Amino acid sequence: MARKLLLTHIDVPGINTLEVYRQKGGYRAVEKALKSMSPDDVLEEVKKSGLRGRGGAGFPTGMKWSFLAKPEGVARYLVCNADESEPGTFKDRYLMTHIPHALIEGMIVSSYALGTATSYIYVRGEMMPQIRILEQAIAEAKNAGLLGKNILGSGYDLEIFVHPGGGAYICGEETALLESLEGKRGNPRIKPPFPAVSGLYGCPTVVNNVESIASVVPIINDGGDEYAKIGIGRSTGTKLISAGGNLRKPGVYEIELGLPVEEFIYSDEYCGGIADGKRLKAVVAGGSSVPILPANLILKTSTGESRLMSYESLAEGGFETGTMMGSGGFIAFDEDQCIVRNTYNFTRFYRHESCGQCSPCREGTGWMEKILYNIEHGQASPQDIDLLWDIQRNIEGNTICPLGDAAAWPVAAAIRHFRDEFEWHINNPQEAQTKNFGLAHYADPLAPLAE
Amino acid sequence: MLSVKENLIVNFSAELLKSFTEIVSRYPEGKQKSALLPILHLVQEEYGWVSTDAMDKVASFLSIQPVEVYEVASFYTMYFLEPRGKYNLEVCRTGPCCLVGAERIMKYIEDKLGVKEGEVTEDGLFSWRGVECSAACGYGPVLQIGPEYTYYENLTEEKVDQLISELKQKVQNT
Ligand SMILES: Cc1cc2nc3c(=O)[nH]c(=O)nc-3n(C[C@H](O)[C@H](O)[C@H](O)COP(=O)(O)O)c2cc1C
Numbered sequence: 179m180a181r182k183l184l185l186t187h188i189d190v191p192g193i194n195t196l197e198v199y200r201q202k203g204g205y206r207a208v209e210k211a212l213k214s215m216s217p218d219d220v221l222e223e224v225k226k227s228g229l230r231g232r233g234g235a236g237f238p239t240g241m242k243w244s245f246l247a248k249p250e251g252v253a254r255y256l257v258c259n260a261d262e263s264e265p266g267t268f269k270d271r272y273l274m275t276h277i278p279h280a281l282i283e284g285m286i287v288s289s290y291a292l293g294t295a296t297s298y299i300y301v302r303g304e305m306m307p308q309i310r311i312l313e314q315a316i317a318e319a320k321n322a323g324l325l326g327k328n329i330l331g332s333g334y335d336l337e338i339f340v341h342p343g344g345g346a347y348i349c350g351e352e353t354a355l356l357e358s359l360e361g362k363r364g365n366p367r368i369k370p371p372f373p374a375v376s377g378l379y380g381c382p383t384v385v386n387n388v389e390s391i392a393s394v395v396p397i398i399n400d401g402g403d404e405y406a407k408i409g410i411g412r413s414t415g416t417k418l419i420s421a422g423g424n425l426r427k428p429g430v431y432e433i434e435l436g437l438p439v440e441e442f443i444y445s446d447e448y449c450g451g452i453a454d455g456k457r458l459k460a461v462v463a464g465g466s467s468v469p470i471l472p473a474n475l476i477l478k479t480s481t482g483e484s485r486l487m488s489y490e491s492l493a494e495g496g497f498e499t500g501t502m503m504g505s506g507g508f509i510a511f512d513e514d515q516c517i518v519r520n521t522y523n524f525t526r527f528y529r530h531e532s533c534g535q536c537s538p539c540r541e542g543t544g545w546m547e548k549i550l551y552n553i554e555h556g557q558a559s560p561q562d563i564d565l566l567w568d569i570q571r572n573i574e575g576n577t578i579c580p581l582g583d584a585a586a587w588p589v590a591a592a593i594r595h596f597r598d599e600f601e602w603h604i605n606n607p608q609e610a611q612t613k614n615f616g617l618a619h620y621a622d623p624l625a626p627l628a629e
Numbered sequence: 630m631l632s633v634k635e636n637l638i639v640n641f642s643a644e645l646l647k648s649f650t651e652i653v654s655r656y657p658e659g660k661q662k663s664a665l666l667p668i669l670h671l672v673q674e675e676y677g678w679v680s681t682d683a684m685d686k687v688a689s690f691l692s693i694q695p696v697e698v699y700e701v702a703s704f705y706t707m708y709f710l711e712p713r714g715k716y717n718l719e720v721c722r723t724g725p726c727c728l729v730g731a732e733r734i735m736k737y738i739e740d741k742l743g744v745k746e747g748e749v750t751e752d753g754l755f756s757w758r759g760v761e762c763s764a765a766c767g768y769g770p771v772l773q774i775g776p777e778y779t780y781y782e783n784l785t786e787e788k789v790d791q792l793i794s795e796l797k798q799k800v801q802n803t
Pocket residue numbers: 230231232233234235236237239242259260261262263264347348349350351352353385386387388390391579580581584
């Protein structure tokens with residue numbers, strides 16, 4: 179069995195309560211940090227751990243914290259990003275539902291390290307059940323003297339508030355999130371200045387993902403060096419992967435980074451293979467924004483090495499033959515799925531979620547959606563594929579926030595790896611209405627592992 | 630753009646105003662505008678939607694301009710600027726859910742309720758719409774119903790039938 183750090187006690191009845199969470203060793207990290215460590219000691223352990231942001235970009239958390247400006251007499255903020263809306267991603271909801279205190283404990287330790295007196299958890303508004311759960315957990319912690327004034331007699335004061343969003347994927351982008359938290363529309367800000375210098379209310383701010391913050395707890399309990407021993411290379415520790423699509427056992431799994439993709443998909447400890455005995459066609463490994471890969475390239479890199487669930491291995495080959503870890507939203511497509519239809523669906527999503535500030539994103543996503551609709555519905559011409567390629571290329575890198583890239587990459591990857599499926603749709607408009615292209619040469623190169 | 634078809638004159642109860650004040654206290658002095666999104670959720674929970682009059686009164690409560698409320702309420706998808714059914718079924722229509730049959734479920738709901746997306750059934754009980762990824766992709770197809778936003782996962786036609794009759798029953802019993 180793989181080592182677990184976040185979900186160790188997930189199956190313990192009542193682990194959502196403070197009492198059971200403490201019986202299982204919960205809030206030891208708060209005691210240790212506040213009673214025996216300085217804020218800089220905590221930062222040092224997080225740096226040593228090699229923890230990388232689990233929200234999507236994979237930026238080292240310790241380094242992000244060390245950039246936080248600390249002018250005298252100015253408030254600083256920690257804001258937890260619990261907006262979780264990247265298609266394919268549902269790990270933060272799982273963690274907050276079942277072990278809310280893991281997030282609250284991580285928030286206390288992280289806030290202490292950063293020197294904040296008030297910290298916020300920005301939760302997407304549709305997660306009303308999770309908002310209630312977190313508010314309950316905060317009230318319990320406060321009752322136990324783990325929050326509020328003079329926590330555990332350390333002299334450190336902290337309040338944590340939960341803030342609901344209003345339904346907008348763009349508010350997961352950190353500067354849009356800050357705008358939203360200030361009671362405005364979720365329009366991303368131009369960077370620089372970065373939030374570390376000018377964030378919430380113009381004050382220095384750190385924004386971190388739920389899982390990043392929860393990971394600080396085992397890092398403080400066991401030490402950064404111990405954490406860094408798990409994983410592979412610069413991909414240290416464990417990662418929550420939310421697996422969906424056509425899998426026998428979809429769900430949230432905690433893996434040690436470095437697990438082979440093949441084992442993750444086919445072994446019974448994880449996803450148990452493809453549902454209904456079908457074959458694997460393609461995978462989106464890290465949420466809808468990352469490039470889709472055909473089965474042969476997700477299981478092995480272009481050099482024939484086994485592909486691993488790590489930041490480096492997933493990215494091996496660049497965008498030509500690789501993809502990204504992203505948020506850990508793992509989506510498996512079986513042989514009967516249509517890549518054109520899915521690309522159209524994703525593009526419709528990005529058009530719907532574009533905040534509209536930059537023309538390449540606002541106009542480009544709408545234009546791509548129309549062309550993809552036409553291809554899917556047998557109303558396109560052969561030049562449309564090249565047009566689509568041009569549009570996505572002109573969005574990438576030309577926008578205020580990365581949503582533009584996130585909309586461009588899935589289209590580029592679908593054309594790159596599945597061009598003949600697009601061509602088939604265009605050349606066989608009638609047939610494409612009633613039947614799917616199927617596997618063709620993307621066939622799963624590996625037999626399923628023995629049961 | 631704020632296209633107003635209908636208004637509803639509201640009078641916030643003392644209890645509601647007390648909750649507003651508690652929410653404002655979570656933010657620093659002078660940053661009361663931060664309370665806008667959570668307050669709009671409470672307004673919608675109370676009245677089922679957010680009317681112009683309600684937005685005007687929220688603006689004056691927060692000492693901000695009405696337009697600051699309109700632009701926010703119209704930006705976010707969760708706020709309804711016109712009445713919906715008592716139960717608004719929000720079905721996820723994003724890629725991963727479509728891999729496991731979300732489109733079929735949406736069509737089934739449309740046929741069963743006999744109303745198109747965004748419309749309300751004659752008895753005022755139901756409406757439905759497609760929404761984007763609800764962070765439940767491993768348990769799709771999935772729908773949510775406000776204001777509690779309870780999740781209904783791994784939907785089948787049978788589960789939809791059952792849910793709708795349960796909700797009808799609930800109304801009859803009250
Ligand atoms: C369009 C867009 C959506 C995003 N959505 C999320 C999200 O839902 N949750 C999240 O943690 N990060 C999201 N991010 C990444 C955040 O901007 C930010 O990098 C992250 O919260 C930082 O936390 P981390 O360093 O702990 O990963 C999104 C980014 C973009 C561009």
